[in-house]
Amino acid sequence: MNACAGSPLGALVLVVGPSGVGKDTLISGARTALEADKRFVFVRRVVTRRADIELEDHDSMDHQQFAALEAAGRFALSWDAHGLRYGLPLSVDTDIALGRVVVANVSRHVIAEARAKYPACAVVMICAEISLRAERLTRRGRESRDQITARLARESAPVPAGIDPIIIDNSGSLAIGVTAFVMALRKIADE
Ligand SMILES: Nc1ncnc2c1ncn2[C@@H]1O[C@H](COP(=O)(O)OP(=O)(O)O)[C@@H](O)[C@H]1O
């Protein structure tokens, strides 16, 4: 992000990867590590997941409320997955216009749309072996066994041509994963 006087250039960082790979955990670790660096904004998703089983940092609402906000154009991006609806608030646009680097956990299936809408868009792809993801989803305990099986089997989406994702291997310790992720975010912000 080259922000020169009078023309700040923000960016949107799409954090993607299969379920259980550690996206939310790395984002949370990076938010803490980068708290003092005001270039970064970590956006809260809106998800139609019930609030009483919420274990992560997102806002909850029901399908009807979500549909109403979507129809009113109140999401920067929205998508479906796992029988749920997900959205990023319009504050994304404001923050990018203010020259900030906005970091968001999104679906692999929304990359092309995000890139078309936000040309200053970077993709950080988190990866880890399926056996590790299975262990982690089981330990997370948010989904039933059948839901975990469906998440492990969920198809990826091809990365659109012209996008060169930064790959972060989160197979090791959380400390190593967070360090690699923070380095990637700093590199994006410095570019
Ligand atoms: N590097 C890691 N080592 C051990 N456990 C991890 C690591 N990264 C994430 N986890 C754990 O794995 C589970 C899934 O992580 P989460 O961030 O919810 O993944 P995602 O958002 O990609 O589905 C959580 O319980 C989290 O604490």
Ligand SMILES: O=P(O)(O)OC[C@H]1O[C@H](OP(=O)(O)OP(=O)(O)O)[C@H](O)[C@@H]1O
């Ligand atoms: O299309 P995909 O790339 O498979 O991703 C589908 C959605 O699922 C994930 O959210 P969620 O928090 O529900 O799931 P997760 O934490 O298990 O990844 C991810 O952040 C996307 O919003």
